[in-house]
Amino acid sequence: MIKKVTTFGEIMLRLSPVEKGERLTQATYFRIETGGSESNVAIALSNLGLESRFITRLPDNVLTDKIIQSLIQFGVDTTFIKTGGDKVGIYWTENGIGPRNSFVIYDRDNTSFCQMSTNDFNWEEIFQDTSWFHFSGISPAISENVKNVLLDAIQKVDIPYSVDLNYRENLWKWVNKDAKLITEYMRSLCKRASLIAGNESDFQDVLGIHPDSENNYTDIATKCFEQFPNLKYISISNREALSASTNIWNGFLFVKDKDIKKIEGLKYNLESIMDRVGTGDSFVAGIIYGLLNDKKYSYQKIIDFATTLAALNHTTIGDASRFSADEVRKVIANRGTGRIIR
Numbered sequence: 001m002i003k004k005v006t007t008f009g010e011i012m013l014r015l016s017p018v019e020k021g022e023r024l025t026q027a028t029y030f031r032i033e034t035g036g037s038e039s040n041v042a043i044a045l046s047n048l049g050l051e052s053r054f055i056t057r058l059p060d061n062v063l064t065d066k067i068i069q070s071l072i073q074f075g076v077d078t079t080f081i082k083t084g085g086d087k088v089g090i091y092w093t094e095n096g097i098g099p100r101n102s103f104v105i106y107d108r109d110n111t112s113f114c115q116m117s118t119n120d121f122n123w124e125e126i127f128q129d130t131s132w133f134h135f136s137g138i139s140p141a142i143s144e145n146v147k148n149v150l151l152d153a154i155q156k157v158d159i160p161y162s163v164d165l166n167y168r169e170n171l172w173k174w175v176n177k178d179a180k181l182i183t184e185y186m187r188s189l190c191k192r193a194s195l196i197a198g199n200e201s202d203f204q205d206v207l208g209i210h211p212d213s214e215n216n217y218t219d220i221a222t223k224c225f226e227q228f229p230n231l232k233y234i235s236i237s238n239r240e241a242l243s244a245s246t247n248i249w250n251g252f253l254f255v256k257d258k259d260i261k262k263i264e265g266l267k268y269n270l271e272s273i274m275d276r277v278g279t280g281d282s283f284v285a286g287i288i289y290g291l292l293n294d295k296k297y298s299y300q301k302i303i304d305f306a307t308t309l310a311a312l313n314h315t316t317i318g319d320a321s322r323f324s325a326d327e328v329r330k331v332i333a334n335r336g337t338g339r340i341i342r
Contacts, residue, residue, distance in 0.1 A: 003131040003292045004051040004077075008153065009038025009139045010113040011056055011067055012089035014319065020274070024094045024105075034070040035091070035319030037136040037166055040278045043320035044285035044309070046075040048328075050292065053077035055126065057116040063088045074320070082120045085112030095275055096244030102276060106171070114143035121149065123156040132288060133161035137186055137206055141171035150189055160232075163190050164284045165198035165206040183208045187227075195233040195291070196224060197284045203236075218262055221254035232256055235287045235306065237280055246271050249311055251283055253303040263299045265307035266332065270314050278319030283310035285321065286328075308332050 014035040017027035042052040054076050058064040060083040067088070068078050089108035096102035108114070127133070133153070140147035154161065165186070175181040186206045190196055196207075203209045203220050209227070211219040221234045233255055240248040250267040254260055286306025290297045297305065309328050313321045 004053060004129055005042070005045050005132045005134060005288060005292070006053045006055060006126060006130040007038040007042045007134045008055040008150070009036050009135055010089055010108065010111065010142060011036040011039040011054070011058075011071075012091055012108065013063065013067070014091055014093055014277075016093040016095065016317075020095065021097055024092055031317070033318050034067050035278060036089075037138050037164065037278075037281050038134060039071065039076075040281035040320040041134055041164075041285045041288070042076045043071070043074045043322075044282050045289060047322055048285070048289045048309075048325045050289060051075075051077065053080065053126075053130070055080050055082075055121065057082040057084055057112045057120060059083065059086050059088060059112045061088075074322075080121065080126055082116065083112075084120070085115045087111045089113065093277060095277075098243050098245050101244055104277070108142065108171075109173075111142075114146060116145050116149055118149055118152045121153070123153050127157055127159060130159055132292060133157050133159060134164070134284070134288065135161075135189075136164040136166040137189075137202075138166045138168055138171060140185055140189060141168055141182075144174050147185055147189075154189060154192060157192075160194035161192070162195035162197065162284065162288060163193045164280070165196065165202035166280070167198075167202045167205045169205070179205070182206065190228060190231075192230045193228065194231065195235065195287065196228070196231060197235040197237075197287065199237050199239070199280075217252050218254075218260070221260055221262070225254075225256050225260060233287070233291065235284065235303075237283050237310070244276075245273050247273060247276075247314070249279075249307065249314070251303060251307045251310070253287065253299055253306075255299055261299065263303050265303035266311075266335075268307065268311040270311060273314045275317050275319075276314060278321070279310045279313045281319070282313040282321040283307065286310065289325070304332055305329075 018029040042054040286309040290302030
């Protein structure tokens with residue numbers, strides 16, 4: 001059976017200065033690309049060789065045509081994208097360099113996506129040929145409507161699904177950024193998940209899971225497995241930002257077996273970072289890819305693959321990973337030396 005991953009979320013237009021180092025206030029020319037956490041995962045998985053499908057709601061206009069074309073060019077199935085409403089979400093990105101941080105400005109209020117309803121999607125039909133379902137904590141933050149659509153989806157899902165916690169406090173406007181409500185809603189969406197992904201602060205801010213000591217990822221995983229009985233895997237990204245241009249990057253995979261297994265991925269010293277946006281999505285895509293190819297990949301290979309895919313995504317402009325599985329494996333084999341492959 002061909003394995004297809006279905007992802008659900010908002011895809012937007014991303015505008016960023018053409019010249020690296022330009023500030024938004026300086027720029028007169030902007031790159032227009034598409035981006036969004038879950039669409040990034042779908043594109044990454046398609047480039048790795050899996051079949052992927054993306055579910056969203058967009059207005060019926062030429063901007064949507066551009067967005068759908070951007071998905072189709074990477075082989076992503078857009079069959080179940082719903083049209084309605086009037087607005088596409090937009091975000092402006094200024095990439096940091098050295099001591100200057102990157103930042104993002106969102107314009108995603110009252111978009112077609114946030115106005116969706118539970119009647120927009122036939123989940124039984126969507127899940128018929130789906131092997132894995134994925135969404136992030138960004139989606140329910142957008143509106144109560146989206147949260148209700150996701151609750152409807154997970155009630156009907158009979159396949160493994162993953163949640164990337166992706167905490168974005170400023171997006172949770174519809175609950176007035178109420179931490180207790182955010183945790184309540186996100187815990188309900190995670191209750192049957194097979195994989196939960198995030199960084200240390202995501203687990204604290206979204207699920208209310210606090211380690212006994214800082215950087216105690218094993219403690220986070222242990223508490224998470226105890227509180228979510230269906231959970232099989234936890235992935236935690238680990239980033240030490242020396243500056244906007246230089247990061248030390250790796251990740252961890254925790255597996256619930258007779259006991260909890262902790263597997264650490266390859267560590268990369270990333271210099272001259274081109275673009276950080278979307279790198280966490282690449283990490284999650286690498287984990288999903290490895291788990292769906294578990295007969296070929298040990299847990300060590302899965303986490304090494306995921307950390308390497310994310311490391312590579314730091315070297316390109318744009319949200320989504322454009323690397324093939326073979327390219328990732330070659331970097332692992334060469335241990336990121338950067339030598340010419342002939």
